[in-house]
Amino acid sequence: MNKTRWIFLVVGLALIGATAAFLVQFKNNRKLSPPGVLTRPIPENKDPVVVEVLLPEKVLDYESVLKQQEAIVTNTLPADTSYGERIYTAPDKFWIQMNAVLMGRDRTSHHKPQYCLTGAGWNIDQSMSQRETIHMERPVSYDLPVMKLISTRQQTIDGKTVTYRGVYVYWFVSDNEISGDESGVERMWSMGRELIMTGILHRWTYVSCFAPCLPGQEDAAYERVKTFIIAATPEFQLVPPPGKQAATGP
Template identity: 40%
Template sequence: MSRERVILFGLSLVIMAGTAAWLVKARSQQRLGAPGVRVVREPILDETGAVAARQSVYLPPVLLDGESLPLPITRLELDWLPPDTTYGRRQYRWPGKPDIQVSVVLMGGDRTSIHKPEFCLAGQGWAFRESEIEETSIPVPKPFPYQLPLRKIVATSTVGEAQRGFYVFWFVNDREISASHGGRMWSQALHLLRTGEMERWAYISFFARCLPGQEEATWAWLRQVIAEAAPLIQIPPAAAAPARNRAG
């Protein structure tokens, strides 16, 4: 081996060792940020009725005069996601309106709690094309007016009777809201490098199904429910507040 190659090899080892040492130090000094959702001391159950966790993400028991029931967390999720993941899940019902399932997954110190949502939908018997994915927003009136960015997927069932499904989701922490999985990851990496704090993101999703031809009415109803539910589920991020409120 030539002298130049020996030097380059040695420099590479030094750089790799330095990078590894920096990563270890950064992880040891890493702080976990505050969540953008409300965590309460209410247990959540698994599919067998056993207590899966002693705390959960708060979801209101009543929305727009409808009723709801808590839903269990599947054993697959509990085994697959990190043990410090916090969950919230409810099914909401109204007479003459589509049922809506609301789910929240809140990461702990392990960022892998939050994964790409499209994978879940495809794995549950729903198919969709790229053209059926839309990034949009809806107005939320409380506690101050702001636009809630979200991603909407309109899917078609691949099992059983013909159905259409609306899967709507976004991500939130204590500082910001994002409808983009990639944007969330980029924000998390930059914030960690700048401050040493790991943003604690939550992934909020709403799901409603309907018969073909009922899509327009179902989407209008879903928008109404989300606008009512969002202020009760998430803590409004500072980035969404009017400038005068942030200054105060």
């Protein structure tokens, strides 16, 4: 190997080493933002990043029960992921499952919500699924960007095949932004930009609402979910704060 090649090799190895050292230092020095949702510590958990997301116990005329995350979820997602989940039931037995998943130091706490539905046996109807906005009046007037998915599932009951439809609405919120972007590109871009510019990793929360219904009742079910979201969201979501507008994506 001639002298020039040796020089290039040494310089290349030096650059690789310097880059690796920078990334390690960058990772060790980065800070976490506060969450954009209401939380409380879990005394028995030694990691202060792991908290409980506090969803409201009562919304409108819905009563709720707290639901613990299943082992398949907690064993799959990073250990510092935080959760909050409740099932709300109205007097006429219409029910809505609300779930919040707050990332910790690892952004892989979140994946495409479509995987959850299909994994549970629901087939998404792409022709009826679309981006929506829900107008909020509390704590300020703003439009909440969400993604609405309509899905179908069939079950055999007493030897007969019964078809159900599912209305699934979700969005993401950090300490200063809200996103209803289906692809996740908007959220990843924002997270990366802020991490590089400020050294702060913004912790996003994935919030979802699911309600089953019979075929033909999808629009009515979605309207009930919207009304529920309008009432429930200001009780636990801290963005936007009173008197300020949230930065929202498409």
